[in-house]
Each structure stands twice: as C-alpha cells, then as structure tokens.
Amino acid sequence: MPQEARPRAADRLDDDDYPAFTMGRAAEMIGATPAFLRSLGEARLIEPLRSEGGHRRYSRYQLRIAARARELVDGGTPIEAACRIIILEDQLEEALKLNEALRRETGDDGGPAGA
Incomplete structure (x- = not known):
C-alpha cells in the first residue's frame, strides 16, 4: 500500500502559520519576556497553539504581531x-x-468618478 505523503518538518518552516517557536525562543527573538507574550495572549491579540505537553508555540506571523505590539x-x-x-x-x-x-475586477482605476 502506498504511504501517504507527509510534509517534512523542514518544509513547514517556510509556513508563516506553523507554530515553530517555543515561548522562550519567541520572547528572545522579539526582545521581550515570556510574561509579555502571555499578556498578549490574555489580551487575545495572539493565541498560540499548545503542544501535546501544553506548552505555547508561536508562528512567524504571531511573532510579527508581537514585535509590533x-x-x-x-x-x-x-x-x-x-x-x-x-x-x-x-x-x-x-x-x-x-x-x-x-x-481590478471592475476595471476601476481608482480615479475621480465621472472623469
């Protein structure tokens, strides 16, 4: 039986939504503390995925948001x-x-109406 193709872990690293970073690493990357990241979660700005062990994992997209915050x-x-x-x-x-x-769909160039 053919085995289903599974994405390699390295392939996921290019995915902005893949939760690749632990809380400690994420905090280090944006120059913040884990408490700051927790506060962003409490404010519901970012909601990290939880690993099977319950640890927070952050994606690159979430880190960009956290860095802006x-x-x-x-x-x-x-x-x-x-x-x-x-x-x-x-x-x-x-x-x-x-x-x-x-x-683009309507062909409107954004110029003044009726010109």
Whole structure:
C-alpha cells in the first residue's frame, strides 16, 4: 500500500502559520519576556497553539504581531491600546486588499468618478 505523503518538518518552516517557536525562543527573538507574550495572549491579540505537553508555540506571523505590539508598548502605548491599534491596522490592511481586488475586477482605476 502506498504511504501517504507527509510534509517534512523542514518544509513547514517556510509556513508563516506553523507554530515553530517555543515561548522562550519567541520572547528572545522579539526582545521581550515570556510574561509579555502571555499578556498578549490574555489580551487575545495572539493565541498560540499548545503542544501535546501544553506548552505555547508561536508562528512567524504571531511573532510579527508581537514585535509590533512591543514597539508600541516601548513607545509608551498601554498594552490594551497597542492591541487595539494592531487589530485596526490589520483590518485596514484587509480592507485595502479587498478594495484593490474589487477595483481590478471592475476595471476601476481608482480615479475621480465621472472623469
């Protein structure tokens, strides 16, 4: 019987959503403490995957979000406000992508209406 093709672990390292990093390594990579990462989880900004042993694992995408939160907090923004800012930035980016896709679909170049 042919064996099902299983992705190699090394192939997953290029996946932004693959939870490859332990809490300690993730904190080190963004120059923060594990407590800071836990606080982002408590604020529901990022929700790390749990290993079979219950340990938090972070993806590259989550680390980019955490690094942005750290920038804001280091600049004096309260963590709750930093989380809200990041959520709004993410929503804006998605809206801009959707808007661009709709423009391409309809052939609208984004110029003034009726010109």
